[in-house]
Amino acid sequence: MGRELQKQPQQEMASAVEQLLAVNPYNPDILPDLENYVNEQVSSETYSLDANLCLLRLYQFEPERMSTQIVARILVKALMAMPAPDFSLCLFLIPERVQMEDQFKTLIILSHYLETGKFRQFWDEAAKNRHIVEAVPGFEQAIQAYAVHVLSLTYQKVPRSVLAEAINIEGLSLDKFLEHQVANSGWTLEKGGKGQLIVIPPNEFNHPELKKKSSDSIPLDHITRIFPILG
Amino acid sequence: MATYDYDDSRANYDDPRHAPVSAPAGQDIGYDPNFVPDSVKSFVVHLYRHIREKNVYETHQMYETSFQSLSDRLFKDTPWPSVDAVAHFVDNDHVFCLLYREMWFRHLYARLSPTLKQRIDSWDNYCSLFQVVLHGVVNMQLPNQWLWDMVDEFVYQFQSFCQYRAKMKNKTEQEIALLRQFDQAWNVYGVLNYLQAFVEKSSIIHILEEEKEGLEQFTATDGYDYSGGSSNVLKVLGYFSMVGLLRVHCLLGDYHTGLKCLLPIDISQQGVFTSVIGSHITTIYHYGFANLMLRRYVDAIHEFNRILLYIYKTKQYHQKSPQYEQILKKNEQMYALLAICVSLCPQGKLVDETVNSQLREKYGEKMIRMQRYDEEAFAIYDELFSYACPKFITPSAPSFEEPLVNYNQDAYRLQLKLFLYEVKQQQLLSGVRTFLKVYSTISLGQLAIYMEVDESTLRTILLTYKHKTHAVDSAGKIMSNADVDFFIDDDVIHVVESKPVNRYGDFFLRQIVKLEGMINDLDRVKLD
Numbered sequence: 001m002g003r004e005l006q007k008q009p010q011q012e013m014a015s016a017v018e019q020l021l022a023v024n025p026y027n028p029d030i031l032p033d034l035e036n037y038v039n040e041q042v043s044s045e046t047y048s049l050d051a052n053l054c055l056l057r058l059y060q061f062e063p064e065r066m067s068t069q070i071v072a073r074i075l076v077k078a079l080m081a082m083p084a085p086d087f088s089l090c091l092f093l094i095p096e097r098v099q100m101e102d103q104f105k106t107l108i109i110l111s112h113y114l115e116t117g118k119f120r121q122f123w124d125e126a127a128k129n130r131h132i133v134e135a136v137p138g139f140e141q142a143i144q145a146y147a148v149h150v151l152s153l154t155y156q157k158v159p160r161s162v163l164a165e166a167i168n169i170e171g172l173s174l175d176k177f178l179e180h181q182v183a184n185s186g187w188t189l190e191k192g193g194k195g196q197l198i199v200i201p202p203n204e205f206n207h208p209e210l211k212k213k214s215s216d217s218i219p220l221d222h223i224t225r226i227f228p229i230l231g
Numbered sequence: 232m233a234t235y236d237y238d239d240s241r242a243n244y245d246d247p248r249h250a251p252v253s254a255p256a257g258q259d260i261g262y263d264p265n266f267v268p269d270s271v272k273s274f275v276v277h278l279y280r281h282i283r284e285k286n287v288y289e290t291h292q293m294y295e296t297s298f299q300s301l302s303d304r305l306f307k308d309t310p311w312p313s314v315d316a317v318a319h320f321v322d323n324d325h326v327f328c329l330l331y332r333e334m335w336f337r338h339l340y341a342r343l344s345p346t347l348k349q350r351i352d353s354w355d356n357y358c359s360l361f362q363v364v365l366h367g368v369v370n371m372q373l374p375n376q377w378l379w380d381m382v383d384e385f386v387y388q389f390q391s392f393c394q395y396r397a398k399m400k401n402k403t404e405q406e407i408a409l410l411r412q413f414d415q416a417w418n419v420y421g422v423l424n425y426l427q428a429f430v431e432k433s434s435i436i437h438i439l440e441e442e443k444e445g446l447e448q449f450t451a452t453d454g455y456d457y458s459g460g461s462s463n464v465l466k467v468l469g470y471f472s473m474v475g476l477l478r479v480h481c482l483l484g485d486y487h488t489g490l491k492c493l494l495p496i497d498i499s500q501q502g503v504f505t506s507v508i509g510s511h512i513t514t515i516y517h518y519g520f521a522n523l524m525l526r527r528y529v530d531a532i533h534e535f536n537r538i539l540l541y542i543y544k545t546k547q548y549h550q551k552s553p554q555y556e557q558i559l560k561k562n563e564q565m566y567a568l569l570a571i572c573v574s575l576c577p578q579g580k581l582v583d584e585t586v587n588s589q590l591r592e593k594y595g596e597k598m599i600r601m602q603r604y605d606e607e608a609f610a611i612y613d614e615l616f617s618y619a620c621p622k623f624i625t626p627s628a629p630s631f632e633e634p635l636v637n638y639n640q641d642a643y644r645l646q647l648k649l650f651l652y653e654v655k656q657q658q659l660l661s662g663v664r665t666f667l668k669v670y671s672t673i674s675l676g677q678l679a680i681y682m683e684v685d686e687s688t689l690r691t692i693l694l695t696y697k698h699k700t701h702a703v704d705s706a707g708k709i710m711s712n713a714d715v716d717f718f719i720d721d722d723v724i725h726v727v728e729s730k731p732v733n734r735y736g737d738f739f740l741r742q743i744v745k746l747e748g749m750i751n752d753l754d755r756v757k758l759d
Contacts, residue, residue, distance in 0.1 A: 026424050026427060027420075028420065049487070050487075050488075050491075053487060053488055057483065057485055060626060060627065061419050061420065061626050061627055062627060083698060083701070083709070084703040084707065085525055085526055085702075085703065088524075088649060088653070089485075089486065089525075091649055092484035092485065092486065092524070092646065092649060093483070093484055093485060095641070095645070096641065096644065096648070115695070115698065116656050117691040117692070117693075117694030117698065150694050150697060150698050153697040153698070153701055154693060154718065154719055155718065155719045155720070156718050156719065156720045157721045158719070158721075159721060162690060192721055193721075197721055204711075205709070205711060205718075206718040207718065208716050208718070208727040223740070225740060225744060226740055226743050226744060226747075229743060229747045
C-alpha cells in the first residue's frame with residue numbers, strides 16, 4: 001500500500017505551486033503555500049529554486065512575515081544544490097541582521113568550506129551541527145555528490161585517501177561505496193605508489209582534449225538568419 | 232567600505248541627468264503653474280495633433296527635440312505649466328493629459344527635487360496611465376523611445392522613492408503622516424505587478440515565439456504596427472517591461488529571477504531593445520551585472536565587450552541626445568565591471584582590441600594591483616563595485632517606531648559584502664594561475680613548495696580553482712570559464728592552455744547577411 005498513493009499529493013502540490021508561480025509570482029497571498037512547499041521539498045527530497053527564491057522575495061517585501069526556520073531549510077537545500085550558486089542567490093535576498101543569527105552563521109561557514117574545497121573542515125563542522133543539517137534528509141548524499149563532481153572535474157586518478165576525506169567515508173563503507181561506483185559510474189581501481197588510486201572516467205574537464213571543438217559548430221538559429229537569402 | 236560616496240545625492244543617482252538641486256519644485260518665486268507661454272501652447276497643440284494623426288516620426292521629433300529645447304530655454308529650474316493650464320488646448324483629451332503629466336513629472340525629477348506629495352502624485356499618474364493602456368482603449372502609435380522612457384522612468388522613480396523613504400532620520404511629522412496614509416504609493420507589489428501585467432496583457436512572449444517561426448512580425452517592424460488600426464503601445468510596453476523586470480530584480484538582489492524575466496529576448500541578436508540606445512545599455516548592463524554575481528564571468532565579459540565596442544563606435548551620434556550623459560556614465564560603469572570580470576577570470580582574448588586598450592587606459596594600473604589579493608586589492612574591488620553597481624533598494628516599508636533610523640544603505644552593503652566574500656574565496660587562484668601558466672606538468676609537492684603551502688592545502692586550492700572556473704548555466708550545464716586548465720593524475724598536475732577559438736562560421740554568416748543587405752540597397756537605386 002502506499003508508495004503510489006503517497007506520491008500523488010506531492011506531485012499535485014508541486015504542480016499547483018508551479019502554477020501559482022507562473023500565474024501570479026508577485027502576490028503576497030501565496031506565501032503560506034510556498035512555506036508549505038519548502039517543507040514538502042524537505043520531506044520528499046525534491047527541490048525548486050524558483051519557488052524558494054519567490055518566497056525569500058516575499059519575506060524581503062514583508063520582513064515581519066519571515067520564518068527563520070523556513071529560511072534555514074531553504075539554505076540547507078541550497079547547499080545541497082552545489083555546485084550551482086543557489087546558496088549565494090538566497091543570501092543576496094536575506095537581510096544582514098538575519099544572517100547574523102547563529103544557525104545562519106554556521107550555514108555560511110559550511111558553504112565557505114564547500115566553495116573552497118575544504119571538505120575535511122566541512123565534515124567536522126557539519127558533525128558539530130547535526131541538528132541543522134540532519135533536519136533535511138539526503139543532506140550527506142547531496143554533499144558527497146558535489147564532492148565527487150569537483151573531484152571528477154579535477155582528477156583523472158585520485159588517491160583513495162583524498163577521496164575518503166572529501167566524501168567522509170572510510171574503511172569498509174568506502175569499499176562498498178567504491179564497489180557501487182565501479183558498477184554504476186564506470187570508475188576503476190588501480191594500485192598506485194602510495195596506495196589505491198581511483199580512476200575517474202574521462203569527461204571534457206579532466207580530459208580537456210575531449211572538449212567539443214566549438215569552432216566547428218554553429219547553432220541552428222544562427223543559420224536561420226540566412227534562410228530568407230538562400231530561399 | 233569604499234570611501235566612494237554611494238549615497239544618493241542627486242549627482243550620484245543611477246540617472247545623473249542634470250544635477251543642480253534647487254528649492255523644492257513649485258516654491259520658486261515667479262513660477263506660475265497656470266502661465267502657458269505661446270511656444271508651449273504651440274508645442275502641445277502640435278504634439279497632440281501628431282499623436283492623433285499617428286505620425287510617429289513627427290511625434291518622435293517633438294518628443295525628443297522640442298521638449299528638450301523648450302525645457303532648456305524656458306524651464307531650466309521650474310516645472311512645466313500644470314496640466315490644467317494646457318488641457319483646454321488639447322480638447323481636454325484624457326490620455327494626452329496623462330502623457331503630458333508623465334513628461335511633466337519626468338522633467339521635474341530630472342531638474343528639481345520632487346516633494347513627497349509630488350512623488351505620490353506621479354505614482355497616481357502612472358497608475359491612471361497604465362490602467363488606460365492595460366484596458367486596451369488606446370489606439371496611438373508612440374515612438375519606441377518614449378515607451379522605453381516610460382518604463383525606465385517608472386522603475387527609476389520607484390528606486391528613487393525607496394531610497395528617499397529609507398532615509399527616515401530627517402523626516403518631518405507631516406512627511407511621516409503622508410507615508411503612512413499613502414502606503415500603496417510605489418509599493419513594490421504594485422510596481423512589479425504593473426510590469427508583469429504589461430508582459431502578460433501584451434502577449435509579447437507569445438509574439439516573440441511566433442516571430443521565430445515566421446508567423447508574426449515584431450522585430451522586423453521595430454515593434455510598430457504599420458497595418459493600421461491597432462496600437463503599438465501595449466505590445467512595446469510589454470516588451471520593455473521585461474527589461475524593467477530585469478532591472479527591478481537586480482535592484483532587489485534577485486539576479487536569477489531577473490535573468491529569467493529577460494529570457495524571451497534573444498540578446499545575442501538585434502531586437503527592439505537595441506532600437507533605443509538607453510534600453511540597449513540598460514539591458515546589457517543589468518544582464519552583465521547579474522551574470523557577474525552568478526559567477527558566469529565569460530557571459531558577462533562577452534556582452535560587456537560587445538556593447539562597449541558598440542558605444543565606442545556610435546558615441547558620436549548621441550552627443551546631442553538628452554541621454555548622452557547617461558550613456559557616458561553607464562559606459563564608465565561597464566568598464567569598471569569589465570575590469571572586475573577580467574580580473575577574476577582573465578579571459579583577455581574575449582575582449583576586443585579597441586575595448587581592451589580603453590580598459591587598460593582606464594583601469595590598467597588598478598587591474599595589476601587587483602591581482603595581488605592583499606588588502607589594497609580588496610579596496611579596489613570594493614571601490615569599483617561601489618562605483619558600478621546598481622543602486623540597490625530595500626523594498627519594505629520603514630518601521631515608524633521611534634527612534635527613526637536610516638536604512639537606505641543596507642541593501643547595498645549586503646550585496647557588497649557578499650561580493651567581496653566571493654573575491655576572498657578566489658584570492659589564491661591568481662597565484663595558482665601564474666604557476667600553471669609556466670609549466671606543462673608539475674608535481675603537487677613541487678608546486679606546494681613554490682606556493683609555500685602544504686600539499687593538502689594545495690589540493691583544496693586546486694579544487695577551488697576548478698569549482699570557481701566552472702560555472703553552472705541556467706539549464707544546469709557545467710561551463711568552463713578557465714583560461715588555463717589542468718587535470719591531476721595521482722600527484723602530477725598536467726596543464727592545458729585553452730586555445731583561442733576562431734568563430735569563422737559566425738563571421739561568414741554575418742558577412743552573408745551584410746552583403747545581401749547591400750545588394751538589396753543597390754537594387755533600389757534607380758539610375759536615370
